[in-house]
Amino acid sequence: MRNINCTLCELGDGCNNPCLWGEGNPNAKLMLVGEAPGHAEDIQGAPFRGMAGKLLNNILDRLGIDRKDLYLTNVIKCHPCFIKLPTGKKLKVLIDACRVYLDEEIATVKPKVILALGATAASAFNIKNISMVEGTEPASGVLVALDRKSVV
Numbered sequence: 001m002r003n004i005n006c007t008l009c010e011l012g013d014g015c016n017n018p019c020l021w022g023e024g025n026p027n028a029k030l031m032l033v034g035e036a037p038g039h040a041e042d043i044q045g046a047p048f049r050g051m052a053g054k055l056l057n058n059i060l061d062r063l064g065i066d067r068k069d070l071y072l073t074n075v076i077k078c079h080p081c082f083i084k085l086p087t088g089k090k091l092k093v094l095i096d097a098c099r100v101y102l103d104e105e106i107a108t109v110k111p112k113v114i115l116a117l118g119a120t121a122a123s124a125f126n127i128k129n130i131s132m133v134e135g136t137e138p139a140s141g142v143l144v145a146l147d148r149k150s151v152v
């Protein structure tokens with residue numbers, strides 16, 4: 001359940017929309033998982049807005065996929081307002097802290113396929129090398145991780 005008062009890490013400090021959950025079809029077969037809300041998402045209170053949202057909409061249009069059929073979310077639920085997202089082990093600490101929320105979304109939606117967009121999202125599923133598309137078995141289906149460049 002979304003917890004706007006979450007203190008599991010420091011990222012929520014100063015957010016407009018802390019612990020921002022995903023949106024979309026609650027019975028979606030495909031779940032897209034990005035890194036973290038950006039400024040536009042934090043202001044609008046929904047994932048995949050701003051430039052990232054426009055890019056995603058263009059790609060979905062080209063593929064003939066209706067955005068409403070998907071469930072869209074992020075690995076990290078708070079927009080990092082005051083700090084730059086770290087890398088390496090420090091990033092893993094943040095991902096692990098927030099993982100409880102993503103796990104709940106996955107358990108609720110039960111997607112057949114989870115598409116992890118970018119290295120951060122992929123690392124949440126323990127995929128370290130996303131130069132090649134790689135599949136593993138999360139709780140509810142198939143996981144595919146894509147490098148952002150290969151999505152564009």
Ligand code: SF4
Pocket residue numbers: 006007008009010011012018019020076077078097098
């Ligand atoms: S990023 Fe996740 S773990 Fe950290 S405060 Fe926000 S909701 Fe909690």
